[in-house]
Amino acid sequence: MFKEMVINSVKEMDDFAKKVGKTVFPGYLLCLEGDLGAGKTTFTKFLGASMGITDMINSPTFTIMKIYEGTLDLNHMDVYRLSGIGMDYDLEEYVYGDGVCVIEWYKNIIESLPEEKLVIEIKIIDEFKRLLKIEGFGKYEEIVKKISN
Ligand SMILES: Nc1ncnc2c1ncn2[C@@H]1O[C@H](COP(=O)(O)OP(=O)(O)OP(=O)(O)O)[C@@H](O)[C@H]1O
Numbered sequence: 713m714f715k716e717m718v719i720n721s722v723k724e725m726d727d728f729a730k731k732v733g734k735t736v737f738p739g740y741l742l743c744l745e746g747d748l749g750a751g752k753t754t755f756t757k758f759l760g761a762s763m764g765i766t767d768m769i770n771s772p773t774f775t776i777m778k779i780y781e782g783t784l785d786l787n788h789m790d791v792y793r794l795s796g797i798g799m800d801y802d803l804e805e806y807v808y809g810d811g812v813c814v815i816e817w818y819k820n821i822i823e824s825l826p827e828e829k830l831v832i833e834i835k836i837i838d839e840f841k842r843l844l845k846i847e848g849f850g851k852y853e854e855i856v857k858k859i860s861n
């Protein structure tokens with residue numbers, strides 16, 4: 713099942729990330745899709761903050777993955793450059809591990825990812841406005857209801 717919602721500002725994205733942050737658990741898998749500059753990393757920063765992570769989260773584009781330690785670790789991946797290569801860099805260990813995994817450009821490794829996941833697609837409407845399409849599979853279906861209103 714999926715829901716759509718409009719985000720009107722960076723502040724509203726922060727509020728949305730806080731809601732998502734209340735639903736995380738060990739092994740949580742959150743997949744992000746959306747154009748360059750849509751707000752995937754911005755969302756992830758807010759999510760990390762809501763999980764109590766105080767380190768500065770920035771784009772992992774040139775490192776594929778960064779791990780931020782917290783009550784639950786946040787494994788932030790950007791697999792933009794892995795197109796066609798498949799899962800590499802021992803990412804699997806983290807996807808199936810005990811942290812919270814956030815993957816930007818997840819479609820590049822979709823064949824290596826479990827069916828059960830939360831998928832958030834961010835579409836740019838204008839400078840600050842975004843359309844979110846939120847889809848949950850398996851146990852994440854319930855989470856879609858919690859975060860989309
Ligand atoms: N409502 C909003 N939500 C999120 N970001 C917004 C919003 N409005 C404006 N922005 C701005 O859009 C930019 C989003 O950049 P960000 O790096 O998060 O995108 P990205 O999707 O991670 O891009 P990339 O594919 O290059 O990794 C930031 O400069 C942010 O301040």
Ligand SMILES: [Mg+2]
Binds near residue numbers: 754790
């Ligand atoms: Mg990014």
